[in-house]
Amino acid sequence: MTTGEPIWDRPHRPAWMRLLNGVGGGLRRVGVLRPRLDPDSLLASAQRRAGLSDWGDDGFREGLRALVDAFETQGPAHTFGRIFFREYCVAALTNRLRIQDDLKRHPEILSTPIRRPLFITGLPRSGTTFLHRLMCEDPGGRPLYLWETLAPSPSPRYETRLTDPRIAQARKQIGLLNSLAPRIRAAHLFDADSPEECNNLFAHGFIAGVNGFLFDVPQYVEWMNEQSLLEPYRYLRRQLQLLSWQWPGDPWLLKAPAHIYGLDSLLAVFPDACIVQIHRDPLQVLPSLCSLASAVRGITSDRVDLRRLGAEFTEAMAQGTERAIDARATADPARFFDVTYASLLADPVETVRAVRQYFGYSYDDEFAARMRRWLAENPQHKHGVHRYTLEQFGLDSDVVNRRFSRYREWTRSLARSSSPQT
Incomplete structure (x- = not known):
């Protein structure tokens, strides 16, 4: 729960967006709400775009409905926000149709081996991207690149990995994102042909934690907390098989902070996975995360309550650490290696x-x-300094420390034990 008056953040708005929202606002006042966001409309649009209609497993439909309902429940977004959300959903659905078509026409894809994949996880803003991009300098490894997460089908080929037309399309999308939310660039550099998180692949199944980060959808987050993550990880594996079918590498080099919520499911689907978990002080993590989230959510919202955002992410991240603790209590400890943020920065090459x-x-x-x-x-801060404070988000250090007390004690116990770590 939040206490105190809202702390409003008014997002950046290009002139063309202000004009579009002004026209859309006028239509809304006379009862016209566009574009439509009902699931049937989104499904039909994806089928027209892909020229396909076989969805395969229909398990994704409940997540689609939950996400759309939650987005609408928060109140009518401005016109561009609705357009952005609709395109996000239709793009994910279109990818799902194309992936299903590939798997149907080439069933041998599902025999593609995924051996001992490396997963990097930890609280967001704890150095996961830094370590991941260093790891991806492995000349024999197989990074997951941003452009292929945005359009996994058709299966990319090693021979055209530098010239695939999807790279140019991804650059256009990133350019739009940076124009809509300029603050993002200093916090997290999106680059079409750089390694990126698994989030976009999970989004194709609509049981994806990234949806609760991108959009103000607390009802969806509550729904997601009750879902099994086994099928999302099975679908992740199938997508990795598609991506490595004609572009092999060993090992897969993957990362996403969201993996802390599903370590048990991850190991059930990838039993030989090797997992690196990075640890950083939540007092440093939370304001950085909230700052990035406020910039992203500002794309679809006219104003973002930073106090509510701070409370929301404090609870969500605390729950994530506790799920990781519980999962690791029953997992094979040999599958994990722990890294502190301080040791990573002090000697990144030795950490790797x-x-x-x-x-x-x-x-x-x-x-x-x-x-x-x-x-x-x-070098650090190459694209600008990302500035933030606890107070910006109505956060109190004593309250945060109490909520993360179990995580703090657990990390201290790791330091005292013989667990492998740096």
């Missing part, structure tokens, strides 16, 4: 070496040299 050595992945001088070159080319 220690992780690779522990899990038995290859490591050589070429890999180390590639990482050092990447570090030289990508």
